[in-house]
Amino acid sequence: MLGGMTDEPSLDLALEANRRFAETFSPSEAGTPRLAVLLCMDARIDPIRALGLRYGHAHIIRNAGGRMADALRSLAISQRLVGTTEVAVIHHTECAMTTFSDADMHRRLREEAGVDAGDMAFLPFRDLDESVREDLRIYRESPLVRHDVPVRGFIYEVATGLLREVTEQGG
């Protein structure tokens, strides 16, 4: 799933929560981010808690699937302008990206929105380990990002909250 289903007007609730938040807010001293984390936008993953990230210490780049092709722009900025020096790529179990194909999305957009998105890649995948390896390859082959820093891939198990590292060779 990419998100839960609800009938609540969740943006209205969020804006209300933000007003309460701002009442007692005071700006904190942020650290310098050294870690860039790329992960899926799935609402069940809370990377701040799951990775114990301290305030200001990581860039969190999220998109559907946590796909690298969508993240190179952000990673280039993260590395060149801010100076992050480690990258983690995190895909996860039960990801909605394994439930559709590009052809499915093209058909939906054609039927529901009347738009031809036939040349757009939505980057779904079937095999989790392979999708992580593919994204590590895309990183390694991109001239936009640094190749002198550690880049590691993981799968987050939504049932346990645990990360499992994906080795590049597989097996």
Ligand SMILES: [Zn+2]
């Ligand atoms: Zn996902």
